[in-house]
Amino acid sequence: MSSRERILGRVRRALADVRDDDTPYEQAVRRDYLSEHGERSVEETVELLAENLADYRAIVHRCADEELPDVLGRLLAARGARTVLVPPGLPERWLEAVDATRVPDRAASTPHELDRVDSVVTGCAVAIAETGTIVLDGSPDQGRRRITLVPDHHICVVRVPAQVVSSVPQAMPRLDPARPLTWISGPSATSDIELDRVEGVHGPRTLEVVLVSGDEVAPLA
């Protein structure tokens, strides 16, 4: 008998007392928790996102769509970035004002090569206001997972309010589990020394989030 059969057999024997329980999943799992906490206007939701991002030490900037290239140029210059990783589908216009050398996101790049790049600029899939979280799903404007991991400086552009939801339950239906997902809430941190939070371990130690408004009029979900 294979281990698979053995384990499944043991599970079935262990559950002999509840064999007749055929309560369907939908009935067994009651969901009377909230789909969001509190009532907020669209603008208040965006404000909450900014607050919660900042609370976990992300640096938050806000600008109008036409200002975005200037803002990105300024942030990368201020950082002193000489090289910047660029996902394949990042709108070209975004980096118009950037002097740093562009490094394309290629499958062939080694982790050591990525480690020599100063910064990375990406979009995101969705942002969650209540928890101060941005989610990446590997879409063309976000690139492979590792490009937002190895460089020490990540600038993430969030289109507000179109990409902002209030809560985790509202984010789930917007995400495709078939894609590799990375949820990011502030820069890398640890609580391992005396259970006190310290920012900056292995992931990017500086996370800048640019909330850009005005390029779309899509309403908040």
Place this chain on the structure above:
Amino acid sequence: MSGTFVGMPAFPAAAHEAVRNPTLRGNLRHATHTIRGKREKAVAEVSDWAQLREAGRRIKDHTLRHLDRYLVQLEESVTAAGGTVHWAVDADEANRIVADLVRQTGESEVVKVKSMATQEIGLNEALEAEGIRAYETDLAELIVQLGKDRPSHILVPAIHRNRGEIRDIFAREMGEWGRPAPEGLTDTPAELAEAARLHLREKFLRAKIGVSGANFMVAETGTLVVVESEGNGRMCLTLPETLISVVGIEKIVPTWRDLEVFLQTLPRSSTAERMNPYTSMWTGTTDEDGPQNFHLVLIDNGRTDTLSDEVGRQALRCIRCSACLNVCPVYERAGGHAYGSVYPGPIGAILSPQLRGTASEIDASLPYASSLCGACYEVCPVAIDIPEVLVHLRERVVQGGEVTRGGNKVLLKPAKGHAAERAAMRAARWAFAHPGALRTGQRLASRTRRFHPRTLPGPGKAWSGSRDLPPVPAEPFRDWWQRTRGGKDASE
């Protein structure tokens, strides 16, 4: 479970040592009190905490009740997404599977994400025996590994170490394992974190194999979830060519949507954050992004035995948040090592004796490592009634009875050392069944009360060593009731 803990003394003896160590007491007190206050604040932020907790309980219970179905569904989903699923009945089989997978790649080192399951099966030691070096990359696990120490907390395995001790370990040991600690390293947490970043970076960048556990596995989609803070998890999950995830069979949730419950309750319960810095979710393999070979090793290792206990199976709902450790007065004083298991604290006291059985001295003593105050139940985000299971396991230890071990029903003999307790209970049962004898006995006890000792003699001595014997009233209750008709007669 891991051989690391073989030969552990029973909990009381181990705890006796621990409570006399003032540094350990200080470290634990500081850390647990810090996190307790923060957790309360984080939980208070969500007004529907009770509903989330109930939903979490129901999702897990439903999954456990249909675990066979969901395991098969998970296997199909993972396989369809490009992963390979392996099944391991026990620790040895799981270790063998992982070692074989590593050997097939021709590599001799792996980087590891913190994982309770691989701790439980003693994977690092098993790989070492095969000539494969496993590098722990979680900061606390690194402290434990470098210090040749044992983990003492589920979430923060080095909670028993303060910053000064961590500095000393880094300065002394890092050079042995790779890049040495920077000259003049101080004990500020930021500098210590920086030292770990530098030390581990070269290992991440050259790693070909990553080994992880998982916090959740979604049956309908085949998605695995790892919740972390430092980014070491992301490194191990995305940079290597091969990823091997070793996960207990109870970590399944049925649907994608179920994650919305646990992603709200887990971070708040464990690190008291609205959300942890990084959560990675992957479904099989993705072309040209992350590991191109993905292996999932599903382990039983005592879980199906636990599942067959109608009262005890609720322990399998555990999502390893460690809130119960942080709030436990016994854990705060005794520390994690005294529990003799990778699962310390209240959850460990009910999980270890079920996963491993109650045959060893340490496992038979664990259900007693509690004052039954109930704080653990209160904070548990999946509502595991830990005190209920503790009492249930005590009964099993004292009385013995039928249990499942290794998939077979066996008759457990009553444990040694509880003879006096059993005799006392038998005597009580007889007395309560014979009212005449009970009355005579009570009257005798009342009349002789001036001569009662303050402590019990013989085998009862240990019991009264830390307790006051209750004073016997001058008149038995039943006599008082008859005389005053339940207090209605004012003559009383």
